Amino acid sequence: MATNAISQAPGATAATTPEVRQPSRLTLLLRYLRRNKSLSIGLFLLFLLVAFTVVGLLAVDTAKAYPLSVRTKQPPSLQYPLGTDFFGRDLLAAMVVGMWQTALIGLLAGGIATIAGVVLGFISGYFGGPLDAGIKGISSILLPIPVLLIQVVIAGSLDKRDVTIYTLAFVVVLLAWMGPTLVIRSQVLSMKERQFVSVAKLSGMGDLAIIFQELLPNLLPFIVASFVTAVFAAEFSAFYLAVLGLGPLREPLLGNLIWSAQSQGAFFNGWWWWPMWPALAMVLILGSLALIIMGLDEFANPRVRRSE
């Protein structure tokens, strides 16, 4: 037996029991990924999408992502692997730029929503009192409101010429912070009752030190999970706003490509490749994020964590 062989080392005195060696963090991570299928598939898909975008940005001429840069309405060929559209955009270049912009909106909107959620959630959960009542009240009232409707109204009332991808990100953030706030708040509420917080007080820690050094590190899995969820929601909102033609019309955003393909009757005219690529990309982006969220949920809730 392998375990016994170790302790049978010559001269091993009876008093020393051999220590349990903890496998390296990398080994544990790889083992964990093997168990958590949805997380690993999601991460793999995301890696492919990132690789496509990064390689594309380096290798493809992004100027061709804008109208009148190439011959129009070409089906996929060696010269234009993904074809070109009615306006004379190379769809490969358009997809590369579109993916990059989509990622940017998602990260920006998801990031701001998460940061707002963490700050508000901590204030609300840790300090309690009237501030808590206010933050919790507003979040709970806003949460069930149909976000789509409000976003369409806001985005629709903006002057189309001024809409940039940043404006779009801003519109998305406006109604995306309540989810993370409520999640973080409930976690803080339960964690601040844990005994190590009392001990930290006895050790002389003040409120800020307790928040940053004791609570925040333990909430990282939840913060990461709610960040990915927020990115997912942001991507989705940005996508449908653009499909409805409420996005920055000049940019080859994935939703915009579909909107323009649809408004030019791409399917009737047999330009099937035009809406297909952005639709496929969107499915992959949302799918990979959804898989990651499912995987992280299991990670952040050890009770449902799978074992070997």
Add this chain to the structure above:
Amino acid sequence: MTPLLEFKNVTKTYSRGLLNKSFTTALNNLSLTLEEDEPTILTVAGESGSGKTTLAMLMLGFLPPTSGQILYKGKDISKLKGDDRTTFRREVQAVFQDPFAVFNPFYTVDHLLTVPIRRFKLARNKKEARQRMDESLQAVGLQPEDVLGRYPHQLSGGQRQRINVARALILRPKVLVADEPVSMVDASLRASILQTLQTLQRDYGVSIVYITHDLTTAYHISKSIIVLYRGNVMEAGDVDTVIKDPQHPYTRLLIDSIPWPDIHRQWGSTGIKVQESEIHDTATGCKFAARCPAVMDICKTPPPLYRLSSHQAASCFLYRQQSEIEPEKLSELLPA
């Protein structure tokens, strides 16, 4: 001379419900003093709901009393400022029940010891800090190299609980509130932790308030005892007398139900009146009356403490021919 820590007629009530407010008295009119020059080990015993944990929280300043005052070195702890506050925080320390929950799972166990050193500026440099950690770990019987740098789950319950004691020790406290420090530790390791507490009292001059429901360990470690039931003192005095010769019917029942690990000492035959549900008693009299085998009519009024000997008193009308003792003088019964 001002006592080190003083409870003056402290009462704590919790209210619940917004419209139909109902009040629960967790601790009723308790007065208690701990002297600085006579470090002692005092047991506060009681079952869940007796108010013993509320007492600990009040003593640590985590809860404000509803009425009465808690004084540390003569100053009200709810009004401490600046240096006084820091001193109080450093000198009144605690060891909690669950030897796992007190560790932040994110950090190695070192965190528990480095934080107080940094916060109270107990060391000028890293080397000195490490020295202090080593000293306190050795004082609780641990080898620093065995435990430092590890995560809590890699250590045994006994090791973790001793690190907790070491954390308190590093601050050189005057009062240590030990809230069920051994109830979640394996029986074979309890002895070493209790011994550590005793050493703290004897060699480091720390007064220990040992909060427990386990009268076996209380008997072994402490000098005096206060038995609480639903926030009220039932019996108090010298631990040997109270445990070997309990007078209050509640204490008798409690002591009769201790499962002594001794086959010559079997559970007694005192009948137990079952507490059939969580009664919200609004009764003004003796809280134990509903379960008491010796209940009388007079028990509908609250019984005062009757002095039974110089070091024993019980709050029960069975002893009404004895002299009464005011609740403020409870500490006189407790030998140091």
Add this chain to the structure above:
Amino acid sequence: MDEPVLQIKDLQVTYYTDLGRAKALDGVSLSLSAGEKLGLVGESGSGKSTMALAVMRMIKPPGRIEGGQVIVDGVDLTSLSNEEMLEARLSKVAYIPQGAMNSLNPVIRIGAQMMDAIKAHIPQMSKADMEARCMEALQSVDLKPSVYRMYPHELSGGMKQRVCIAIGILLAPSVIIADEPTSALDVVTQRQVMETIDRVQSHLGAAVILIGHDMGLMAQFVDKVAVMYAGRLMEMSSVRDMFLDPKHPYAQALIASLPNLDNKGHFQGIPGRAPSLWRLPTGCPFHPRCQYAMDICRTEPPNFEPLPGGRRVACYLYTEKARA
């Protein structure tokens, strides 16, 4: 002695984790007659709860039962199909897990929870029969029939624990396994719960295994004590022999560390610390902490052998004497 109602033969349980393989139970064998009360003691991690779970076939991955038999009333539980085992769980062996009282569903009435337990095991029983069973069970744990219509939050901790015992005995099992049934209760309630188990047991004539680390409770309640260490049985004796004349050095240390009324202020622990199941020492797992350790203890684990007086001990101190 009549035919044992429970026989455990060479039970092996292994956990496969990130840290490697851990033998949580290594060849545990014991038998219990009807009406007997066995106390199973050991430090945390000694395998006492694993044993209960293994008997119930409730070991969850990454753990696996790797060998051995559990025979109740002549039926080998390890050979049953999952459906048969489900039925056996309440009708042959009842298990009252640690903290059982917190596992009651807070929004369902006690009666409905009891009915559910029966339905899960014997779906064909009529409703009236089931209700009668529930009432009888409640009565046998000294609870009023009114408890049947109550919600868990209306009951005190001790009452909830007695409800769990009532659920456990609904189908009159031959063996009751209680894992630290009183660990969260105060001494008075604890005594009450133990007295309830005692009465129920003698009424049913069932065998009881009480798992715990409180030697005091063992002294008050059981007939036989089995001491576990690192997944193995070290000693099994009558409660009297165990307290007055323990044989195994570990049992001796355990008994010596107990506080009682006559040795105030005397604290004696067991030196050293329990070994990790992932890296057990060779030979007898206790040898690094044993003051009598001999050469053979370091290489070969001792067998769990009988001693006069119906005791069994796994220690070379006695087997050699027995041979000589």
